[in-house]
Amino acid sequence: MSEIGGSDLFVLEFGDILHYYTPYTTTLFVLALIFTGLAILSRPEGQVDIAFGGDAYYAKETAVSEMRFRRFMTIACGLATMGAMGSGDIFNFTLFASLVGITNVGIVAAVKSRHVLDAAYEYGIVAMVATLPLFGGAALILATTGTLSIPALAAGGFAVPPIGKALLALGVIGEGMAPFYAAKAEMFRAPGAPYVIMCSLSSLLIFLRVVEIAITI
Amino acid sequence: MLIITRISRFVSNFQNLVALFAGACIIISLAGILSLPLGFEEQQLYPKTLDPASSLYPYDRGGVPFGTTEVVVQYPENSPYAGYVTAYLTPLSQYLADHTHYLGTTIVAHPGGIIDEILYNTRGLDTVVETSILFAAFAIASYLFRREVK
Amino acid sequence: MIADYSIGLLVAFASAGVAFFALMRETDGLHRLLLTDLIEVVTLAFIALVGTDLAEALILPGLVVGVSELIALSEIYRVKEGYVRPPAAGLQIEVMESAPGILAAILVVYGIVLSGFSGGAVAGLGVIFYFLSRSHSERFELIETASGYSWVLWIVAFFVFMLLPEYWFFAVMLAGSAILVKVMAKMSLIGTMRGGPDV
Numbered sequence: 001m002s003e004i005g006g007s008d009l010f011v012l013e014f015g016d017i018l019h020y021y022t023p024y025t026t027t028l029f030v031l032a033l034i035f036t037g038l039a040i041l042s043r044p045e046g047q048v049d050i051a052f053g054g055d056a057y058y059a060k061e062t063a064v065s066e067m068r069f070r071r072f073m074t075i076a077c078g079l080a081t082m083g084a085m086g087s088g089d090i091f092n093f094t095l096f097a098s099l100v101g102i103t104n105v106g107i108v109a110a111v112k113s114r115h116v117l118d119a120a121y122e123y124g125i126v127a128m129v130a131t132l133p134l135f136g137g138a139a140l141i142l143a144t145t146g147t148l149s150i151p152a153l154a155a156g157g158f159a160v161p162p163i164g165k166a167l168l169a170l171g172v173i174g175e176g177m178a179p180f181y182a183a184k185a186e187m188f189r190a191p192g193a194p195y196v197i198m199c200s201l202s203s204l205l206i207f208l209r210v211v212e213i214a215i216t217i
Numbered sequence: 218m219l220i221i222t223r224i225s226r227f228v229s230n231f232q233n234l235v236a237l238f239a240g241a242c243i244i245i246s247l248a249g250i251l252s253l254p255l256g257f258e259e260q261q262l263y264p265k266t267l268d269p270a271s272s273l274y275p276y277d278r279g280g281v282p283f284g285t286t287e288v289v290v291q292y293p294e295n296s297p298y299a300g301y302v303t304a305y306l307t308p309l310s311q312y313l314a315d316h317t318h319y320l321g322t323t324i325v326a327h328p329g330g331i332i333d334e335i336l337y338n339t340r341g342l343d344t345v346v347e348t349s350i351l352f353a354a355f356a357i358a359s360y361l362f363r364r365e366v367k
Numbered sequence: 368m369i370a371d372y373s374i375g376l377l378v379a380f381a382s383a384g385v386a387f388f389a390l391m392r393e394t395d396g397l398h399r400l401l402l403t404d405l406i407e408v409v410t411l412a413f414i415a416l417v418g419t420d421l422a423e424a425l426i427l428p429g430l431v432v433g434v435s436e437l438i439a440l441s442e443i444y445r446v447k448e449g450y451v452r453p454p455a456a457g458l459q460i461e462v463m464e465s466a467p468g469i470l471a472a473i474l475v476v477y478g479i480v481l482s483g484f485s486g487g488a489v490a491g492l493g494v495i496f497y498f499l500s501r502s503h504s505e506r507f508e509l510i511e512t513a514s515g516y517s518w519v520l521w522i523v524a525f526f527v528f529m530l531l532p533e534y535w536f537f538a539v540m541l542a543g544s545a546i547l548v549k550v551m552a553k554m555s556l557i558g559t560m561r562g563g564p565d566v
Binding site: 013014015016017018065069072073076080083089091092095096098099102103105106109110112118119122123125126129130132133140142143144145146147148149152159161162163166167170173174177 | 235252258260291342364
Binding site: 232246253257263264296305323329333347351352358361 | 370387390391399420431432435438439515518522536540556
């Protein structure tokens with residue numbers, strides 16, 4: 001086994017599920033915490049459309065209820081990301097990743113625009129079918145090793161099948177869509193800057209975390 | 218046209234995203250079939266033991282109500298009271314267990330039992346996250362629904 | 368045992384491949400949403416293959432994640448396609464006037480006896496049926512608030528288990544009844560989601 005995260009700084013025990021924080025995951029956790037704080041404090045950007053060929057421009061209004069809903073989803077997304085960073089149990093991690101996926105869809109789905117809703121729907125379908133590789137990978141690891149705890153798996157003595165790790169990584173890609181930045185640009189047309197950034201940040205963080213898990217176990 | 222241009226054009230259209238992800242999953246499924254057979258670890262947590270004669274079949278894990286019973290948990294030191302919920306039966310389910318042989322079909326729905334032990338106690342955080350997912354999904358649905366109505 | 372597991376995995380991987388192939392070929396939005404169910408079933412098969420009590424307990428979160436994402440996605444689909452109102456005012460059959468009260472009462476009482484998640488589902492089914500057959504004038508937000516508070520009670524029960532394990536009995540009862548109210552409220556809201564003036 002290889003410890004890329006460093007030694008444990010802090011362990012939180014919830015029965016069979018441990019949350020542990022190594023220097024690596026603590027860094028990611030603090031990043032998620034700072035961004036959640038920023039999302040709570042900041043005000044949404046006001047988008048301005050400029051009419052081509054003239055001096056006219058329109059300011060897009062963001063309704064208060066929409067703003068509040070998207071802020072709620074952003075905070076939920078931040079909390080889910082923080083949970084996923086510390087989780088020391090594979091199945092628990094996959095559940096946090098699913099929560100990140102659904103709140104990401106929620107952040108964009110509140111926008112009243114046909115184009116953005118189309119994109120949100122496609123991402124939602126991907127996030128939904130990504131539960132197969134996620135839970136499938138966790139179940140495969142449970143069946144072949146007899147445990148789900150990451151510290152126990154990292155202690156050695158278990159032969160984790162590579163296909164289980166591959167399924168887990170693919171599932172997290174589906175939930176976070178981290179490599180699909182080209183397609184994700186569609187989301188940035190949605191007004192409301194700090195909230196949309198949270199989508200990208202959370203997917204990046206859970207992707208970094210699953211790499212650490214795949215190497216550690 | 219360069220091949221890279223074609224690929225990036227395909228990826229940039231979000232209508233193709235589902236097809237792309239499904240294709241990746243097909244490849245992984247094929248890899249999964251090729252990696253068979255996989256060995257099944259016999260030392261599992263929370264193993265199933267079956268006793269068809271018991272009225273709690275297939276959920277009979279032994280123990281008396283308000284006493285403890287043996288449960289194979291990952292970290293026994295974190296759950297000193299593991300086993301109490303497993304052995305507990307409500308008065309109604311105790312009555313059913315004493316008089317019929319079919320409590321096993323409905324015990325999952327009554328408080329107490331091994332499934333409640335796992336869901337509420339030892340792996341309670343899983344259920345907390347799970348209900349939060351339900352909460353978030355429902356918040357999205359009801360927000361969209363109510364905005365339409367107004 | 369070892370051979371059995373590998374055969375099961377073979378079937379599960381093959382069905383996953385078929386399901387994803389169907390999803391890849393499908394281009395219609397609604398059909399894609401329906402095909403995701405095919406994939407959810409294979410997910411549950413993967414978990415069920417482990418065959419321990421733990422697997423049985425893990426199926427519940429797996430199922431709930433699929434169902435809740437389905438709720439959110441179908442609402443997004445409805446909004447994006449602009450379907451606003453149901454086409455007709457519902458069925459006008461005599462039995463829909465008399466039966467709902469009795470059936471709903473039986474299902475709710477049985478659900479409360481069962482308690483917990485499945486009890487909530489049974490009781491919620493009764494309430495859905497009642498709201499679907501009758502015209503409703505209840506407060507949408509009120510049910511939502513009840514559901515939110517029961518979620519908090521559920522979290523309280525979790526912390527009792529973690530911090531004060533000697534009160535396990537209190538925590539089991541609290542969790543069982545909180546999740547009953549929560550699931551029932553959520554399901555009954557689905558019954559009211561038909562549009563209409565009073566929601």
